[in-house]
Amino acid sequence: MRLLTHNMLTSHVKGVTNGYPLKLQAENIKVMSVDFNPEFVARMIPKLEWQALVQAAESIGHLGDLPRELVPEYESNEEFLKMAHHVLMEVEVIEGNLECPETGRKFPIKNGIPNMLLNEDEV
Amino acid sequence: MRLKELESYLQDVETFEEPKVLLEQYPTSPHIAAHMLYSMQTQYSSVEGRLVADLGCGCGVLCAGAAMLGAGACVGFDIDEDALSVCQSNCAELELDTVHLIQADVTHLHTCPGRWHKTFDTVIMNPPFGTKKNWGIDMIFLRTALDMATESVYSLHKTSTRQHIKKKAKEWNVNMEVVAELRFDLPATYRFHKHKSVDIEVDFIRFSFPSK
Numbered sequence: 001m002r003l004l005t006h007n008m009l010t011s012h013v014k015g016v017t018n019g020y021p022l023k024l025q026a027e028n029i030k031v032m033s034v035d036f037n038p039e040f041v042a043r044m045i046p047k048l049e050w051q052a053l054v055q056a057a058e059s060i061g062h063l064g065d066l067p068r069e070l071v072p073e074y075e076s077n078e079e080f081l082k083m084a085h086h087v088l089m090e091v092e093v094i095e096g097n098l099e100c101p102e103t104g105r106k107f108p109i110k111n112g113i114p115n116m117l118l119n120e121d122e123v
Numbered sequence: 124m125r126l127k128e129l130e131s132y133l134q135d136v137e138t139f140e141e142p143k144v145l146l147e148q149y150p151t152s153p154h155i156a157a158h159m160l161y162s163m164q165t166q167y168s169s170v171e172g173r174l175v176a177d178l179g180c181g182c183g184v185l186c187a188g189a190a191m192l193g194a195g196a197c198v199g200f201d202i203d204e205d206a207l208s209v210c211q212s213n214c215a216e217l218e219l220d221t222v223h224l225i226q227a228d229v230t231h232l233h234t235c236p237g238r239w240h241k242t243f244d245t246v247i248m249n250p251p252f253g254t255k256k257n258w259g260i261d262m263i264f265l266r267t268a269l270d271m272a273t274e275s276v277y278s279l280h281k282t283s284t285r286q287h288i289k290k291k292a293k294e295w296n297v298n299m300e301v302v303a304e305l306r307f308d309l310p311a312t313y314r315f316h317k318h319k320s321v322d323i324e325v326d327f328i329r330f331s332f333p334s335k
């Protein structure tokens with residue numbers, strides 16, 4: 001599970017009003033090299049909750065020099081986009097958990113795939 | 124990449140070891156997947172550099188094809204961990220690092236899309252048709268896809284449901300275009316199939332949104 005995905009995941013357990021962002025607990029992380037596409041990264045940024053991204057990256061020790069606030073005119077700032085690309089696409093949590101901030105319910109991450117399936121009583 | 128090349132690469136995608144009947148699991152053939160993806164890209168520029176979702180990704184033929192055609196990222200959703208495991212190993216084998224996978228129930232996403240609402244440029248899918256005690260599931264998948272997409276949804280539906288879908292598209296205020304009429308030659312995947320294969324007529328449909 002990469003941080004781009006993590007940024008979009010929410011707990012939809014019945015009754016939960018604040019299921020985002022999920023607290024990231026990583027037991028095993030892999031760093032990979034993915035082709036950099038600056039236009040694509042620039043287009044993804046408006047979809048993100050930037051603070052949640054920063055928090056998640058920091059919690060697993062991969063924030064690096066990524067700015068904590070969005071820089072102005074980031075669309076044309078290649079250095080910034082490269083850092084964003086790295087954090088969003090190149091850091092993968094292989095084993096771990098996503099914890100609901102409201103209930104503490106854990107969604108496991110196994111083999112790089114987060115399991116968001118709900119139990120019968122949670123739907 | 125040419126169509127023939129894409130089809131040839133997709134032939135290397137491993138498929139379900141033991142398809143689950145109730146989930147209507149069967150692989151989208153490399154031939155059909157290649158044609159779908161190729162036309163999505165050449166006619167509508169819906170793949171390259173785009174954020175793509177594959178609902179009910181199964182073994183990941185469509186995800187793999189989207190990644191091969193240069194999608195910025197393709198997020199595959201599926202309920203079955205065995206299918207996702209095959210999908211995962213396919214992506215590793217084919218060195219496709221722009222495919223992201225999530226284990227989730229698409230029918231639950233429909234009621235609470237959360238942050239997925241209007242996130243993806245393009246949603247692609249070969250949804251379950253609703254033939255296994257899950258009547259109506261094709262429309263639930265479609266509804267969810269339309270909620271998640273900003274530009275287009277590409278989907279496969281039985282030709283026999285075309286009029287019903289047309290009506291729904293109108294109700295939901297989305298444009299619907301039958302891009303191609305296909306014939307699925309589903310092999311006798313399940314032991315109880317009497318014939319060697321089942322031939323059904325399927326529409327490859329593109330849904331899009333009216334400009335404001």
